[in-house]
Amino acid sequence: KAGVTQTPRYLIKTRGQQVTLSCSPISGHRSVSWYQQTPGQGLQFLFEYFSETQRNKGNFPGRFSGRQFSNSRSEMNVSTLELGDSALYLCASRSGTLDGELFFGEGSRLTVL
Amino acid sequence: GNSVTQMEGPVTLSEEAFLTINCTYTATGYPSLFWYVQYPGEGLQLLLKATKADDKGSNKGFEATYRKETTSFHLEKGSVQVSDSAVYFCALSRNNAGNNRKLIWGLGTSLAVNP
Numbered sequence: 198k199a200g201v202t203q204t205p206r207y208l209i210k211t212r213g214q215q216v217t218l219s220c221s222p223i224s225g226h227r228s229v230s231w232y233q234q235t236p237g238q239g240l241q242f243l244f245e246y247f248s249e250t251q252r253n254k255g256n257f258p259g260r261f262s263g264r265q266f267s268n269s270r271s272e273m274n275v276s277t278l279e280l281g282d283s284a285l286y287l288c289a290s291r292s293g294t295l296d297g298e299l300f301f302g303e304g305s306r307l308t309v310l
Numbered sequence: 311g312n313s314v315t316q317m318e319g320p321v322t323l324s325e326e327a328f329l330t331i332n333c334t335y336t337a338t339g340y341p342s343l344f345w346y347v348q349y350p351g352e353g354l355q356l357l358l359k360a361t362k363a364d365d366k367g368s369n370k371g372f373e374a375t376y377r378k379e380t381t382s383f384h385l386e387k388g389s390v391q392v393s394d395s396a397v398y399f400c401a402l403s404r405n406n407a408g409n410n411r412k413l414i415w416g417l418g419t420s421l422a423v424n425p
Contacts, residue, residue, distance in 0.1 A: 201353070230413075238417075239399075239415065239416070239417035239418050240354075240399060240415045240417075240418065241415075242412070242413070242415070245412070253412050287353055287354065289353075289354070298356050298359075299346075299354070299356065299413070300355075301353030301354040301355065302353050303351070303352055303353045304353055
């Protein structure tokens with residue numbers, strides 16, 4: 198079956214703009230998590246959604262938000278972009294929220310100029 | 311609190327060398343432990359896992375044993391190949407409020423294998 202699909206794969210924005218990233222999970226998976234990956238900070242958890250409800254949240258400012266739709270697709274939004282938001286944003290899906298294996302997409306690489 | 315500490319990279323080895331990437335953790339209770347691998351230009355994928363003490367996870371020639379007495383989950387491979395060049399992440403899974411589990415990640419260790 199198809200894997201986790203993230204769009205867009207690459208994008209360039211300027212400071213102050215906002216961005217929306219999309220993630221389509223594996224069919225049948227109801228949990229979607231988002232991570233920010235940077236060389237200096239590694240993999241940092243943003244949030245997890247399950248059945249349209251946010252179940253877990255990391256330590257990111259309110260400029261970072263997300264949502265999940267009834268078909269389990271998820272979007273994350275970053276408003277008022279800062280240079281430090283430049284990163285690879287990874288989405289992962291799993292069937293439930295209890296130790297199910299995470300399946301990752303290839304990521305959306307955001308560059309903020 | 312709960313945390314995962316991995317050895318810093320990059321690690322550079324010659325083909326067929328023995329690999330160890332150290333991972334230690336701090337957690338209450340009995341977390342599950344994981345190794346994920348990220349090949350260049352790709353997302354992460356599960357390499358192996360162990361869910362209780364003394365369990366050994368193995369896959370693609372890699373092994374890791376859940377050692378509760380030393381709170382470790384070191385990744386080993388007897389003979390690495392160039393194709394093993396990637397970033398390796400150690401992670402633990404613990405119960406969160408609402409009985410769902412949150413993964414806590416190490417910073418990743420980059421491995422480069424030279425022919």
